[in-house]
Amino acid sequence: MNIGVIGGGWAGFAAAIELARAGQRVTVYEAGKVLGGRARRLASPQESTGAPALDNGQHLLAGAYGESLRLMELVDPGSSDAAFLRLPLALVYPEGVSIRAPRLPAPLHLAAALLFARGLTLADKLAAIGFMRALKQVNFAPAPDVTVAEALADQPVAVRRYLWEPICVAALNTPVEQASFRVFARVLKDALTGKAANSDFLIPARDLSALFPEPAAAWLQKNGGEVRTRTRIRALQRAGAQWKAQWDGGEAGHDRIVVATAPAHAANLLAPLADCQALAGRLGAIDYQPLLTVYAAYPALPRFPAPLLGWVEPAPMFIFDLQACRPDMQFGMANGIAVVVSAAGPHLEWDDARWVEEIDARMRQAFGPLPKPRLLKRITEKRATFACRPGMFRPSVKTPCAGLFLAGDYLDGPYPATLEGAVRSGVQCAQTLLATS
Ligand SMILES: Cc1cc2nc3c(=O)[nH]c(=O)nc-3n(C[C@H](O)[C@H](O)[C@H](O)COP(=O)(O)OP(=O)(O)OC[C@H]3O[C@@H](n4cnc5c(N)ncnc54)[C@H](O)[C@@H]3O)c2cc1C
Structure with a gap:
């Protein structure tokens, strides 16, 4: 079969790899220029200035992320160990x-x-x-x-x-x-x-695109698949037994389609399809929570007592020691840190000056007198993950449209919106697609 996967995030690549392993011809379409979706390296302006590439947000994986580690190992042997700082x-x-x-x-x-x-x-x-x-x-x-x-x-x-x-x-x-x-x-x-x-905590020691999506893309291309970045699928159309995926200036026919985007984007693609309108409505109603990462640097820092330190006010906040976690990330003579605050809260209103003060106060509490941090970048991902509420709607990988499947961290499963949830959904999507064909 010739299968189109829409979305080059962790779910899309998990589905694509499992489908290619089963002998199917797979094309992954990714709207952005960097692979990885909500877990990716930022494209610019770091590339042009030679400064280290930052991610769209500091991530932390767990030793229990079995499917993510299995697929990482498959596409890049040794990476499930080498790509992380692992600590109890x-x-x-x-x-x-x-x-x-x-x-x-x-x-x-x-x-x-x-x-x-x-x-x-x-x-x-x-x-x-x-x-x-x-x-x-x-x-x-x-x-x-x-x-x-x-x-x-x-x-x-x-x-x-x-x-x-x-x-x-x-x-x-x-x-x-x-x-x-x-x-x-x-x-x-x-x-x-x-x-x-x-x-165990697994802290990425590479940028997030290099962690899985890029090796997955290289593996896929070596195994007969195709990856098209900067290709936003604008519409899906049924054409007899096939599906047509249309983008600005082109289209391609596929026997099956996997929509592996965040729920809001999936809703846009599904809404014009008569059989999927109700599903699209429910996907469009899923609500989100933000996630904030602040990257900052110090001229020098003492050794951290652990690669990540926590505070509980105004919301649980963690500061990662990038010197320990990301050997590839060198800020000249400076030490980098990543400050992460999950979910909504008053911290979302803080401007850069307030962040300098807040980080300064916490770092002094940990290490004593220090110079003020230099802010490198403050990133708020407003729709970082779905809000994981009791009884929320989580669809299955099958849709009411024959030949059209879903993958993504929000699909029905035991996990919250995480990399492991995304990967598991992709694997399950591939298995269901193959079983129903
Ligand atoms: C800041 C931040 C921090 C996080 N921290 C953690 C963490 O520490 N640990 C953890 O496990 N998880 C974390 N998460 C959650 C994790 O990143 C997500 O659950 C996971 O990346 C979702 O993957 P996905 O493949 O389901 O969706 P996405 O990553 O959203 O992938 C969907 C892809 O589809 C593409 N796309 C959308 N529409 C189209 C279209 N029409 N045509 C073509 N392509 C399209 C998008 O560009 C995107 O690349 C974090 C998320 C954020 C944002």
Whole structure:
């Protein structure tokens, strides 16, 4: 079959690779000039100035991202190790709390992390263990209509603030008052049960396009596929048994189409198709949460106690030590940092001057007197991820239009909007497409 995949993000490439592996001829269409979608290297102006390429937002993967690591390894052997700084779970707050998992077999690594956690009382630690036990009793599948805030109501304040809420907001990119407890429970299950390595933090040591989408594109081209960047598909049309994908100045026929875009873009493509209008309406109604990254640099910095440090006000905030994570990213004699704040909050209103003050205050708390940071770039991705609410609509990969399939982080599945959720949806899409053909 000749299959068109619309969208060169992680979901699109996961689908494309699995389809090509099954012997299908695949063309990936990507509207942008850089591959990777919401996890990509920024194209400009860094390229022209010779400054290091920044990403559209600092990402963090987990050891439990099995499908992402499998496909990375397939297209670029060795990369699932070499492309990351891997460290055992470490929530380190200069305010005084520190929860670090030692390199021990599961579940001892977590027991030790809690037992030796700094800044939590014994009652806090027992409450956290009790919370996990209660989740285990329901097989990590609590009632679907509960929010994380409701589920955490009985947890002590320190455990909420320094353990569960930062993990929830970082993983679901949704404030706890709105976040789905069922999805959060699944994240906890995959990260905190099973092998100890599942809870590892994997910090990209390459830019996000080089991490998977570009090696995936190279693999696809070597295996008979095609990748067309700067090609925005404007319309899809049924032409007999085939689909026609149309872009400015061209069109191509395909036996099957995979729409692997964010839901709003999928809604635009599906809306003119009579059988898909209702689905398009529901996709168009999905709401989003933002994600903010600030890149900054210092003339020099002391060694970080961990490659990422956390704060909890005004929302969970993490500062990544780029010197430790990104050996390819050199700012001359300066140390780079990436500050990440997930989900909506008052921080979205802060201007550059306020950010300099906020970063300065936090870095001084961690390291003592320092010169002021130099802001490199502040990026707000307004529609970074879907808002992961209880009972939200998540469609299946099949659409009411024969031969037209969906992939993307928002599709029905146990995961929040993450790279792993995107990759899993792509793999599932390819399997369903092949099974129904
Ligand atoms: C700032 C930020 C930080 C994040 N941090 C993390 C993190 O730490 N860990 C984590 O796991 N996840 C994180 N995420 C979420 C993760 O990046 C996304 O879940 C994932 O990238 C979504 O992939 P996707 O393939 O489903 O969609 P997308 O990445 O949106 O890919 C869709 C692609 O389709 C293209 N497209 C759209 N319309 C058309 C068209 N008509 N024709 C052709 N192409 C089209 C787009 O240009 C895009 O490249 C973060 C997201 C953001 C924005």
